[in-house]
Amino acid sequence: MNRLQQLFKTKTKDILSIYYTAGYPNLADTLTIAEALEKSGADFLEIGFPYSDPVADGPTIQASSKTALDAGMTLPILFEQLADLRKKVNIPILLMGYVNVVLQYGVDEFCKKCKEVGVDGCIIPDLPMYEFEELYQATFERYGLSNIFLVTPQTSDERIRKIDGLSNAFIYLVSSSATTGSNLAVSESSTSYFKRVADMKLKNPIVIGFGISDKASYAAANEYASGAIIGSAFVKALAENGKLTEKIEKFMRQIKP
Structure with missing residues (x-):
């Protein structure tokens, strides 16, 4: 079992994940x-x-990606930065x-590099499910990596069941069809969507992302x-003035006091 699978085995509620862009606000901050x-x-x-054409990301994460790319962030540099990851960090890490x-x-x-540095899984939103299954699943499994699939309000029950069968950690429930950074509005339609998926009694746990920005939306999810999962709101907080670690502590206190 990788660290991610272990986490979901030992904790079933109120799990908090944070997304941030490698190399932002400064190249060496990862x-x-x-x-x-x-x-x-x-x-x-x-x-x-970061990637130059981040189609699923809203303006905040797009801007952070551009800053990181302009500073010289690449995948080889990220792996270099993560070489000492497991000497310093124990919680599960995903690359997205x-x-x-x-x-x-x-x-x-x-996948080999992910295993070497201690990464537990990946979220690659534009990797088609059939391609993963036919071409890459065996490679991911060989290196002990979990691949996380996204489900949206438009995803059919049949496809959700297929995703559940291919998953071994959790399923990422996208709160709406918007890009990242839109605020989570827990409306009647989103509530019925969340309930629909919950009522399917999937074997994998569900984690909700896109639009989670504060204590209230975290609790609602x-x-x-x-x-x-909180992404854009945290990336915004990193852009504020002040010492990096203090900004992070302040942000986290607002979500989980």
């Missing part, structure tokens, strides 16, 4: 942020590797990004899932 987030109570982290970057690096080499 590991410092991970350490500070663990100390402040995050249960697992998603580290985004787009399939082109992984294909350019080489899928086998990417936790009513229907095992946990929630």
Whole structure:
């Protein structure tokens, strides 16, 4: 079992994941942020590797990706930065990004590097499910990596069941069809969508992301899932003035006092 699978085996509610972009706000901040987030109570982290055309991301994460790319962030540099990851951070780590970057690096080499540095899984939103199953699933499994699939309000029950069968950690429930950074509005339609998925009694736990930005939306998401993911709101907080670790501690206190 990797760290991610272990986490979901031992904790079933109020799991908090934080997303941030590698190399933002400064190129060398990646590991410092991970350490500070663990100390402040995050249960697992998603580290985004930036891409020049981040279609699923809203303006905040797009801007952070551009800053990181302009500073020189690449996948090889990210792996260099994560070389000492497991000397400093114990919680599960996911890498999140787009399939082109992984294909350019080489899928086998990417998975091998993830295992070497202690990454537990990946979220690659634009990797088609059938491609993963036919071409890459065996490689991910060989290196002990979990691949996390996204479900949206438009995803059919049949496809959700298929995703559940291919998953071995959790399923990422996208709160709406918007890009990242839109505020979670727990409306009648989103509530019925969350309930629909919850009522399917899937074997994998559900974590809700997109639009979780504060204590209230985190609590709302936790009513229907095992946990929630905060991304854009945290990336915004990193852009504020002040010492990096203090900004992180302050943000985390607002979510989990």
